[in-house]
Amino acid sequence: MGLFSEKGDARARAERAGIDVxxxxxxxxxxxxxASVYLLVFPDRLELVSTGQMGFRTGAGRSVIALGDVSGAAVRDGLFRGILLIAVGGNTVEFSTGKAAAGHLCRVIEERLAAGPVENPLLRNLAELHAAGLLTDAEYEAKRAGLL
Structure with a gap:
C-alpha cells in the first residue's frame, strides 16, 4: 500500500470489513x-462507520449526516496526512486520511453540495399513491418517516 493508493484501497478495505458500500x-x-473508521459519501448523505476497536466490537456503530445538513468541506494538509474538515450545523467533523484521498473526498462532497438535493423516487411514488387516495394520511406519514 503506497502513499497515494488510498482512494481505491478504502472501498476494498470497507468491503472486506463487511460494510455495504x-x-x-x-x-x-x-x-x-x-478502530477503523470509514467515511461513505452517498448522493444524499454521508455515513461514518466504525468497526470498533481491534479485536473487539467496542465503539462499533454508524452515524448518518444528511447532505442538506452539511454546509461545506475543506482539506487541511498535515505533514503526512490530509485532514478532511466537514462543516455540519456549526460543528466541524475531522476525518484524517491520506492527502490524495482527503482531496478526492472533499471534491466529491463539494460536487454533491453544488448539485443540490437528490429526489428520492420512493418518496415521489409514495406521494403519488397518497394523492390518488390509495394511502391514508396516517399510512403516508408512517411510510414517509420510514424512508426519511
Missing amino acids: IGALAVGHMVDGG
Missing part, C-alpha cells in the same frame, strides 16, 4: 484509537 460515490478510511 453499494451506491457510495466515494469511500475513505482512517484509524482512530485502534
